[in-house]
Amino acid sequence: MSQSMLEGVRIIDMTTMIFGPYCTQMLADLGADVIKVEAPAGDLMRIAGNPAKTPGMGPAFVTTNRGKRSVVLDLKQEQGQRALAALLGDADVFIHNVRADAIARLGFDYPSVKALRPDIIYAHCVGFGSGGPYAGLQAYDDVIQAASGMTDLVGRYDGGQPRYVPSVIADKVGALYASQAVLAAVVHRLRSGEGQQVEIPMFETFTQFLFQEHLFGQTFQPPTSEDAGYFRQLDPHRNPFPTADGHISIVPHNDHCWLTLLDLLGCPELTERPEFSSQPERRANISLLYKEMAQRTPQKTTAEWMTLCRTASIPAMPVCPFDRVLEDQHLWATGLFQRRRHPSEGDYVEMPLPTRFSARAPQLARPAPHLGQHTDEVLAEYNITESRW
Numbered sequence: 262m263s264q265s266m267l268e269g270v271r272i273i274d275m276t277t278m279i280f281g282p283y284c285t286q287m288l289a290d291l292g293a294d295v296i297k298v299e300a301p302a303g304d305l306m307r308i309a310g311n312p313a314k315t316p317g318m319g320p321a322f323v324t325t326n327r328g329k330r331s332v333v334l335d336l337k338q339e340q341g342q343r344a345l346a347a348l349l350g351d352a353d354v355f356i357h358n359v360r361a362d363a364i365a366r367l368g369f370d371y372p373s374v375k376a377l378r379p380d381i382i383y384a385h386c387v388g389f390g391s392g393g394p395y396a397g398l399q400a401y402d403d404v405i406q407a408a409s410g411m412t413d414l415v416g417r418y419d420g421g422q423p424r425y426v427p428s429v430i431a432d433k434v435g436a437l438y439a440s441q442a443v444l445a446a447v448v449h450r451l452r453s454g455e456g457q458q459v460e461i462p463m464f465e466t467f468t469q470f471l472f473q474e475h476l477f478g479q480t481f482q483p484p485t486s487e488d489a490g491y492f493r494q495l496d497p498h499r500n501p502f503p504t505a506d507g508h509i510s511i512v513p514h515n516d517h518c519w520l521t522l523l524d525l526l527g528c529p530e531l532t533e534r535p536e537f538s539s540q541p542e543r544r545a546n547i548s549l550l551y552k553e554m555a556q557r558t559p560q561k562t563t564a565e566w567m568t569l570c571r572t573a574s575i576p577a578m579p580v581c582p583f584d585r586v587l588e589d590q591h592l593w594a595t596g597l598f599q600r601r602r603h604p605s606e607g608d609y610v611e612m613p614l615p616t617r618f619s620a621r622a623p624q625l626a627r628p629a630p631h632l633g634q635h636t637d638e639v640l641a642e643y644n645i646t647e648s649r650w
Contacts (some may be wrong), residue, residue, distance in 0.1 A: 347645055511558075528553065
């Protein structure tokens with residue numbers, strides 16, 4: 262069996278909830294040895310949702326903690342602190358989401374850990390960056406969605422009332438940035454032998470993610486438009502189009518597709534109207550064009566529109582009810598969804614990394630661990646003989 266890409270990289274993971282654990286799960290999928298250090302009470306995500314059989318093995322925990330070994334250490338006790346210090350002395354990466362003042366009191370801030378392992382990669386997942394006035398404040402996904410402007414953007418579709426995106430999107434975006442940052446630091450250490458401290462702030466990462474397109478006219482100084490926000494995505498008429506039996510997403514991405522689609526809709530004469538007479542005019546009046554489309558798409562079924570759009574090479578997909586995404590044949594065929602059996606919890610659906618590698622493809626990871634399942638195993642590797650921490 263070929264070596265995994267991150268085989269030999271040992272990560273001490275002291276993160277909880279979604280932000281950090283999702284990051285380290287991706288690294289574990291790539292072959293890293295991730296040792297999840299938990300307090301005696303365990304990660305709070307263990308109790309999110311109903312477990313299949315075992316308390317502490319809730320679905321949200323199982324989907325973000327595969328591939329890891331769980332070690333329970335009570336860091337309020339000197340023995341637990343000594344054990345963690347021993348683990349860090351042989352680690353490549355230490356990642357945590359403990360607030361800076363609290364981790365310093367425990368004796369595991371960056372200078373202290375660097376003294377244990379000079380080339381350590383010390384990754385700190387925080388809510389707000391250390392250089393600003395919000396530094397040290399607690400942050401959860403909802404808080405970051407609000408502060409970044411996301412709730413305001415979503416609310417513009419709902420009578421002006423701010424709304425959350427129905428996903429822990431800020432946590433997961435932060436996790437993607439964190440995995441990228443850790444991998445970059447690993448590559449740097451391979452080249453230079455130098456470790457470093459890496460800070461991954463959720464507010465800043467999510468705001469950058471959101472404003473990639475929504476900075477828009479405010480990109481230039483002086484601004485080329487009064488407000489930030491990409492107009493096409495903020496258009497209240499930018500919605501899936503109704504059909505005779507459901508809804509469909511149709512995206513005519515260039516002028517040829519638009520002209521073809523207007524023929525399919527039975528209204529090529531729209532191009533004779535000044536507001537639709539040219540590509541610049543159609544772009545400027547996209548909201549009116551969306552309204553015209555929505556009045557005509559109910560003339561055909563979703564399947565009929567899919568056939569027409571695919572024949573004409575116009576990007577389109579039916580709107581899939583959320584619960585039916587799990588039935589999508591493509592996602593099962595490509596392996597995004599896989600059925601596996603947990604040793605204690607029984608059958609479950611797992612989602613491996615969707616990226617594909619032509620060499621050293623990731624192997625199926627071990628299932629999510631029970632609380633403290635690997636404490637004795639890991640401590641024995643370090644010749645730590647005391648059994649309770």
